Amino acid sequence: MIAFCFRRLLWMALTLWIVFTISFFLMRAVPGGPFDSERALEPEIEKLLMKRYNLDKGLGEQYRIELGNYLSGDFGHSFKLTDYTVNEVIAEGLPVSMALGLFALLLAVSFGLLAGIVSAVFRGSWGDFSLMLIATIGIALPNFVIAGICIVLFAFLIPLFPPAGWGSINQLVLPAFCLGAPYAAYVARIARTSMLDVLSQDHIRTARAKGVSPLRVVLVHALRGALLPVVSFLGPAVAGILTGSLVVEQVFAIPGLGSHFVQAATQRDYTLAMGLVMLYTVLLYTMNWLVDMSYAVLDPRVRLE
């Protein structure tokens, strides 16, 4: 177990370095720089700016300096939000994205699992059919369409929730629902498939034969096995959901990391974009790692090597 973790850590360092290198050179290969604006800079002033951010040096030299900064934990100042450091931007945005993401995840997992189990148990019924239809629609509809429908329904027609903003529980409901809906749909479909698979296995028949109550068979004996595929789907999904979604955050004006992600790239905010890419990499990697570990917890047959 410890050797496993140690090896994973080494791989993570390697992955981070590769991601860092690729993003660094990709970002600088794109035409346009962070100081391009509609009003041209005086050459003198541009030179100073370039010097301040080390952009006057060769690419290799810049790369060396920036890698050094990252190793010492200094992500630098944002080029575009000049009053903030990259660390501050992340520190303000990440909790918001995470809170929204967790809430969305909670909705996604509970609705998804419930729907999946019900569909599997009552396989072939009208309930199964309509639940899976909803799930397919949930996967097919893009976020912003769901968001638009939700806003029209629950902010304008039936004014239950505010159309946007952040800070109170009722401002959390609509965005969390819209963010979680596609994940709920995926979870439902995966849970159904794996549940059907498990339900046909020998140990379930044995449990039934022993006279275990049907509810207990489904929730204890079958569910545990059926959870594995759901968990492996959730790992990477969690990383994505926690770092925020551009669309949902824009539509609901939520101050999370999602919009930074896209804007940093389009505005050539090299430092902020790099910080976010690295953060995402760490999260994604950690979540996959946790998923691998949770296999061992959920399924006694799995050994970590």
Place this chain on the structure above:
Amino acid sequence: MPVNPRTLIGWSMLGVLLASIAWATLGTSLPPADFTFINGTEIKSVDPAIVNGSPEQRIVTAIFEGLTRWHPETLEPIPALAESWEISEDQLTYTFHMREAARWSDGSPVTAHDILYSMRRFLGPRTVAEYAYQAWYLKNARRYSLGGRGIAPGDKVEVELNLPVDAINTLRGELLHGKLVSIEEIADTGEREFVVEVDGSEQRFRPTDDQDAASNDPPTGIGWCRQVLLDFREVGIEVIDPLTLRMTLEAPTPFFLKLTGYYPLFPVNQKCVETYGSPLWTKPENLVTNGPFGIEFRRIRDRIRLVRSETYWNRDEVKLGVVDALAVDSYTTGLNLFLTGMADWIVTPPPAALRILLKEDPPRNDLNPTPFLGVYYYMLNTNRKPLDDLRVRKALSLALDREEITTKIMSAGETPCLSLVPPGIEGYETQESFEENPAEARRLLAEAGFPEGKGFPRLDILYNTSEAHQAIAELIRKQWQRELGISIKTRNEEWASYLSSQRQMQYNVSRRAWIGDYTDPNTFLDMFVTEGEQNNTGWSSEEYDRLIREAGHEFDPDKRFRLLEKAERILMDELPILPIYFYVSKNMVKPYVRGFYNNIQDVHPLWAIWIDRENDGPNEFMKVKARP
């Protein structure tokens, strides 16, 4: 019952989940603001010297104040930090008498020294103020802000010495004053050494950054320095006494008093800037301001909460106590917030919604599009064939149906235009290009060697990615195809690439727009002088340059306008650009908001606004009749 460790893990995870949601959302509910507006994208900074966008302008004007401020309706400069002023006969010297009651938010008085300090900081090359040229009307200001490029042997100069690496980054190094003897290029490196006579002895300085200066000894006989630049005492700004300031200009500048009320020229607090350094001084807990409002807190991409300043000299006339500026990027979200009463002012609804909102019957009482100083135009790259041929440029302009563009695509009553300078500047007569005439266009194109468009190269129209720009480009493509028989492509690039393509002149035809910085034709016309930084067309005319230069030295406002009119005439005859339409403002303002005026620059100071829920007639915003 024995506790299963796996169940325990499950429950504890659920617990963590709920706790974190509670932590992220509880305790953040805010008391509501008196006035909430959508400020667009997150601002770059609150430092007046380094920002240049509209969202920044709204915040900076709320928290800082200059020598003058703009009347919210007419935009005429009115007294602010300066209580009164005198202008010399030759219009070159302005003497400002400052208000005794003006205070910084830390309680200290705002003095002429603050203005001097801020002006030096604004102009200093190390501040990297993109808008520094707004202060180049001051004598020698341009040369000062050009640093080492702005000086020549014989000039009085100042040498700024290096500071230790760990010094506060806003402090200036020790200054040596002297006379520049010579500038010597160092072979290979392209760097320069400055020989300066200080106290009767010649010394040699080489500019370098603090890091290098601290870790390396300079070569013998040379001293490190941060920079060598014009002696700031040569710049036309002078403190007579703590409450009297004299500014001397390069040339008569009729709009100078408007510039002193323009946000890049606002003063900042020296003590605050130099105690905390950049960017820490801009944190709400450190920031010292002198405007009608102060910042209570900032949340990135959420809001800036402004509260009325208790130290502002005119605080009794500021009606709003708490103002929220929401950072909302999406127009649709802004409109949703406005319609549900969560915002009182939005700068623009989404174009598609605007069309519907304008058609409502009875007409809405919160929407009143009004023309302002902004123009949308296409640039032509006159370095490329066949756009170097005036007949071709003329043909392209004559074949445009601008009316079709404004009625089919634009929705707020934008007006088709044939001139660069928008109407509305009193005393100035805009110079128009030729009206639409497809037959003449075809004739000209044939004359230029492309009868019925045959042999015309497949040019492309460059625009930055946006639905509206795309729709216009497509329509223009069709119009040219229809009238001239030429086939054109469209090409979109996202913002940064688009700007760099224009700068490097890698385009044939490109969309562009310009919003006037001040109410004067010069803000539009001086873009197109030879080598002008906005003139990415390759076009140049000596006569045009001469007229703009002469206008800059003309004392008589009438004669000055006549010169500028002549210049615009040349531009509209030669057509390196094709004007397409003039902008209109698209604000939506709740009927209970008072003191909000439609004006020609679409700026709306918060200090003039108040809330009057009993109001049942049209407010100031609706009173100005929109153009039919």
